[in-house]
Amino acid sequence: MCATSREECNNSVNAVRDALYVLNGKWKLLVIVVLSDGPKRFKEIERAIEGITPKVLSKELRDLELNEFVERKVYDAVPVQISYELTPYSDSLKEIIGALRVWGEQHKKYLLKKHKQQRAAMQS
Amino acid sequence: MCATSREECNNSVNAVRDALYVLNGKWKLLVIVVLSDGPKRFKEIERAIEGITPKVLSKELRDLELNEFVERKVYDAVPVQISYELTPYSDSLKEIIGALRVWGEQHKKYLLKKHKQQRAAMQS
DNA sequence: GGAGGCGGTATCCCGAAGGATACCGCTATA
């Protein structure tokens, strides 16, 4: 990845840095995961992500809108319905999210196994 | 990804949440990117990551050691040489980092194109 | 006409992450 030249390594660092800059924080990617299930209303998202407060969610949604990952649509039913949905551009994040999800699952198993081993070692 | 059941969506959210929990912050993944070039000494890493301070780097390295992504090796040359290298387990992160790098590059191009378009629109 | 849902906002507050700067003891090298 970074093994050939000094130059290339720098590029990798910068690219990853750029990505992290946009996707910072605990919540943005989670919101996108939830919305990848289909358009959702504010309170639906709020309920889907345990622990998020409306203030924070509101801010994250604004950020995601600015970065054009999410679109806020207003349907003038009565009462007005507001729906958040992913933009086509957000598809480009699918691989990152997929990788994180797979890794998260795998890491949980890894930790479980490790703790089991440690407990076994304590016994002997 | 999350499109079939409520249950499965929750699992995705939690897996991604777990991953983000471990990989939080601006620096951890950057350190791993740099080390993926091969073992490095403290000051080498410090120089490779523009903007990181020794205090922060020191803390990140300790975190990464705890999570078993990085090993700190002491070679008793004179003077003592200290080397940080990736563990085999850190390989599991390769896909996340790869995805971030690709996305970061692509996103930069996306932004450039967008700004060009906006400037063109201003002119007309 | 009260309860409850919707889409948020307002206010207050805290802790951790991270930046700035300086410096330590040790060693080699000039």
Add this chain to the structure above:
DNA sequence: TATAGCGGTATCCTTCGGGATACCGCCTCC
């Protein structure tokens, strides 16, 4: 013997991401 590199630590300070709690106006449904 002074300078420079190494591997960090110490101290101080600021920012801000994020939590807690409350509440708003609007609407519908009972």
